Structure formats: structure tokens, C-alpha cells
Amino acid sequence: MMKPTLDSPPRTLMEVYKSLPEGTLVELIENNIYMSPAPLYNHQKTLQKIFVTLDRAVTDKGLGDVLIAPFDVYLDDQSNAVQPDIIVVLGGNQKIIDKRGHIHGVPDMIIEILSDGNKDHDKIKKRALYERFGVKEYWMVDPESKLAIGLTLKNQKYEPIAEQIGKISSLLLNTEISF
Numbered sequence: 001m002m003k004p005t006l007d008s009p010p011r012t013l014m015e016v017y018k019s020l021p022e023g024t025l026v027e028l029i030e031n032n033i034y035m036s037p038a039p040l041y042n043h044q045k046t047l048q049k050i051f052v053t054l055d056r057a058v059t060d061k062g063l064g065d066v067l068i069a070p071f072d073v074y075l076d077d078q079s080n081a082v083q084p085d086i087i088v089v090l091g092g093n094q095k096i097i098d099k100r101g102h103i104h105g106v107p108d109m110i111i112e113i114l115s116d117g118n119k120d121h122d123k124i125k126k127r128a129l130y131e132r133f134g135v136k137e138y139w140m141v142d143p144e145s146k147l148a149i150g151l152t153l154k155n156q157k158y159e160p161i162a163e164q165i166g167k168i169s170s171l172l173l174n175t176e177i178s179f
Contacts, residue, residue: 017081023070029129031079039115046143047085047113049179050168054086054111057175064090064108065097073103075133082126086111088173109137109172116144127151131158137172146179 017028025036039047047068055066067087074081088109089097096105110130112122122140130138131153138151138158148168150161162169168177 012078014078014081025070025083027083028079028081029125034121036115036118039113042143043113043115046141046146046179050111050113050141050177051086053177053179054088054168054173057177058088058173062091063173064088064094067103071103073107075106075129077104080129080133082129084110084126085113090172106133106135108135109139109170110135111139111141111168114140114142127158131156137161137170139168139170141168141179 013028013031013033017026017033020026025038027034027036051066051068058064058066065088067089069085070083071087072081072083073087084107087103087107088111089103090108093105093108096103096107098104112126114122119142127138127140131151134153134156136153140149141147146166147163148165149163150168150170151158152161152171153159161171166178168179170177
């Protein structure tokens with residue numbers, strides 16, 4: 001989809017972010033723009049396996065929606081817009097999905113598949129961001145080792161759920177996803 005031409009130059013980085021072509025692999029975190037190359041095969045296969053199983057579990061139980069990247073999540077309207085690999089929005093939180101299909105607010109669960117070149121981006125920068133905004137459950141998955149590290153939000157701080165190989169044991173969803 002083509003973006004309309006700009007009548008005036010963007011005044012904020014959020015305006016720059018919103019003016020980028022659809023599908024651009026970019027995130028805005030604390031008013032800094034981060035671009036990524038397209039993910040590699042193991043990343044995508046791991047993403048696919050987790051998404052298919054998780055989507056089936058969530059939708060079959062009528063719990064909410066599971067979305068897959070690239071998909072913009074506007075955590076606020078000023079300086080934070082991310083594209084998590086997998087996003088879970090439970091039924092009681094559906095109001096964060098606007099009429100145009102954008103997410104403006106905090107998803108219930110996020111899963112990031114780590115990439116070789118930017119593991120610290122997900123493990124440090126995005127972990128702190130998700131914790132600060134109140135994402136209830138956050139999982140980081142290494143596609144090479146299949147190590148899944150889960151965190152749950154308690155008293156506005158992340159606490160470990162588990163570190164396990166080849167599975168995600170979600171407390172929030174009360175389900176286990178093998179991959």
C-alpha cells in the first residue's frame with residue numbers, strides 16, 4: 001500500500017515511523033529508530049511452529065487473538081512502536097485493537113525469536129521496555145538452541161517463569177507449546 005505524499009516534513013520520530021512503507025522492519029524504542037534485516041530460516045521456522053500451535057490453543061479456547069510479525073504495536077503515541085514476533089491479545093484487552101486494525105496499547109503476551117545479530121536488543125532493551133509498559137508475560141526463544149526463557153510480571157517487575165528447551169509453559173494461558 002502506498003503512503004500518501006507528505007504535505008510537510010515529519011516533526012517527530014513517531015511521524016517518521018508512521019511514514020515508512022508498510023512492511024519496513026523497523027522499531028521505535030525510547031525515540032530511537034532500530035532497523036533489522038529480514039530474519040533467517042531458523043528464526044522463521046521457529047516462529048512458524050510456535051505461532052501455529054499457540055494460535056490453535058488460544059483461538060480454540062476463545063481466549064483472544066494471536067498475531068504475527070510484522071505488525072505494529074504502539075505502546076504509546078510518542079516514542080515507542082515495536083514489531084514483536086508474536087503478539088497475544090486476550091479477550092478482555094481487545095479494546096487496544098483499533099478499527100483500522102492497529103494495536104495501541106499493551107498486549108498481554110509477547111514472544112520474541114532471537115536473531116544472531118541482535119540478541120541483546122530483545123534480551124535487554126525490549127525486555128526493559130515490555131516490563132515498563134506492563135506486558136504480563138514475555139518469552140524469548142533462541143532458534144538455534146531452542147532455549148525458551150519466560151518472564152511474568154509481578155508487582156511491575158519481571159520474575160522468571162522457566163528456562164527450558166523446546167517448549168513454552170505459559171502461566172498466563174495455562175498451556176504448554178512445544179516447538
